[in-house]
Amino acid sequence: MISEGNHERKERAAVANGERNRRLYGSYERRRVLVYKSEGYKSPIIPTQAYRALVKAGDVLGRDDISTHTMRKTFGYAYYRRTKDLAFLQNIFNHSASSITKRYIGITQEEIDETLKDFSL
Known part of the structure; x- marks a missing residue:
């Protein structure tokens, strides 16, 4: 059984975590992207469902190794290319x-040099 004091601490922690996440990632509404919408559902799936x-x-x-x-990372690589x-x-x-960022998306110096090899003004 959860005592009232313990419940209040958990509630304060949840609010603090929610505020921290909003600062780091922006509002949930702003971050939502319609990845997949199945029949009967009117809203996009949440990140956990996508995972x-x-x-x-x-x-x-x-x-x-898929997540x-x-x-x-694939978006970053494709966008950079x-x-x-x-x-x-x-x-x-x-x-x-x-x-x-280069290391994160897997861009090596050789790829950069190859891209710029035929570049001229």
Whole structure:
């Protein structure tokens, strides 16, 4: 049985965590993206549901390295390959340095050199 004092502490902690998450990630409404909408449901799935769906798909494929984080890194890699805008990715990933972003999305110096090889003004 939970005592009133313990319940109040848990409630305060939950509120503090919610406020911290809003500061770090923005409001839930702003972060929601419609990933998948099944019939009968009017709202997008939440990140936990997306994670579970991806893990299940990975299990079917015999892979244990697929998650929502994989999607984030894949987006970063594809965006960089298309736009070469490392500063934008650094900003949306909240990295402190472009070198961190390059390492995060798997861009090596050789790939950068190859991309710039035929560039001219």
